[in-house]
Amino acid sequence: MSTSFEKFQKRRLISSYFSVVLCIFIVLTLLGTLGLFVINTEKISSHVKENIPMTIYFKREATDSIKEAFGVQLTNSKYIKDSKYVSKEDAAKNNPDIVGDYETLLDSNPLLDSYDVHLKGEYVQPKKIKAVEVELRSNPYVGDVSYDNTLVDMANENIKNISFWILVISGILAVVAMLLINSALRLSIYNHRFTIKTMQMVGATKSFIRKPFIWRGIKLGIIGALFSIAVLLYLVHWFDGLFPVLNIWEDWIPTAIVLSGVLGFGIIISMISTFFATQRFLNLRTDDLY
Numbered sequence: 001m002s003t004s005f006e007k008f009q010k011r012r013l014i015s016s017y018f019s020v021v022l023c024i025f026i027v028l029t030l031l032g033t034l035g036l037f038v039i040n041t042e043k044i045s046s047h048v049k050e051n052i053p054m055t056i057y058f059k060r061e062a063t064d065s066i067k068e069a070f071g072v073q074l075t076n077s078k079y080i081k082d083s084k085y086v087s088k089e090d091a092a093k094n095n096p097d098i099v100g101d102y103e104t105l106l107d108s109n110p111l112l113d114s115y116d117v118h119l120k121g122e123y124v125q126p127k128k129i130k131a132v133e134v135e136l137r138s139n140p141y142v143g144d145v146s147y148d149n150t151l152v153d154m155a156n157e158n159i160k161n162i163s164f165w166i167l168v169i170s171g172i173l174a175v176v177a178m179l180l181i182n183s184a185l186r187l188s189i190y191n192h193r194f195t196i197k198t199m200q201m202v203g204a205t206k207s208f209i210r211k212p213f214i215w216r217g218i219k220l221g222i223i224g225a226l227f228s229i230a231v232l233l234y235l236v237h238w239f240d241g242l243f244p245v246l247n248i249w250e251d252w253i254p255t256a257i258v259l260s261g262v263l264g265f266g267i268i269i270s271m272i273s274t275f276f277a278t279q280r281f282l283n284l285r286t287d288d289l290y
Contacts, residue, residue: 024266025224028228032232034173035262052147052151054116066141079128233259
């Protein structure tokens with residue numbers, strides 16, 4: 001009879017621990033995923049901004065040597081990500097509907113030689129891109145600088161809104177995470193409330209009683225965090241393969257910081273929750289245990 005009861009107690013204990021680990025795992029995975037997204041928001045926003053093109057048109061009097069020198073200047077510029085020279089002949093081939101058959105209707109190609117450039121993400125902002133435009137127009141051989149100003153404003157506004165809501169969601173999720181983990185650990189310790197009170201009645205100090213429960217909580221937190229880190233590493237690997245341009249693996253330090261934060265958060269919240277849950281049962285009167 002006692003053997004069956006012991007087996008039942010053991011199964012219930014294992015089930016309780018499994019529930020705590022599962023809760024910690026799910027919560028930390030959600031937090032970690034959000035954390036990885038937050039630290040890569042700048043890369044994602046830069047990638048979006050760097051795909052907004054800018055075209056620099058030359059005046060007709062610009063010679064080949066001037067255009068070449070200008071190309072070198074663009075390559076060495078701090079705000080240019082990449083540039084491509086487009087001759088007026090290539091532009092005519094690429095835009096037949098716009099130009100039409102200029103050879104039969106016109107004396108010369110009406111298009112201009114140009115450079116198609118993409119700015120670095122940090123310069124695709126209303127004030128900075130305007131400053132870049134002014135600098136480019138200061139060249140006496142530059143006839144015009146064209147880019148979609150509305151698209152630049154829209155990209156920056158959307159990124160700002162997304163960043164704001166990410167911070168709000170992160171704060172809410174962090175609070176929910178603490179409440180869920182705290183609740184799971186409190187239920188786990190609830191099964192030991194009689195053991196806690198018995199130890200207290202025979203003279204054990206509160207710190208002595210708390211210590212094994214806190215260590216157990218830390219271990220459960222570490223186990224849940226390690227499972228979460230394994231899933232997050234897979235997600236990083238999958239996302240890096242999907243968007244290799246972001247170079248998430250190459251810039252591994254932010255990812256390592258998030259994963260370390262997941263482990264640290266799992267340990268700290270488990271330790272704090274176990275401390276307060278144990279303290280609650282230590283302060284209960286014997287009659288309240290029932």
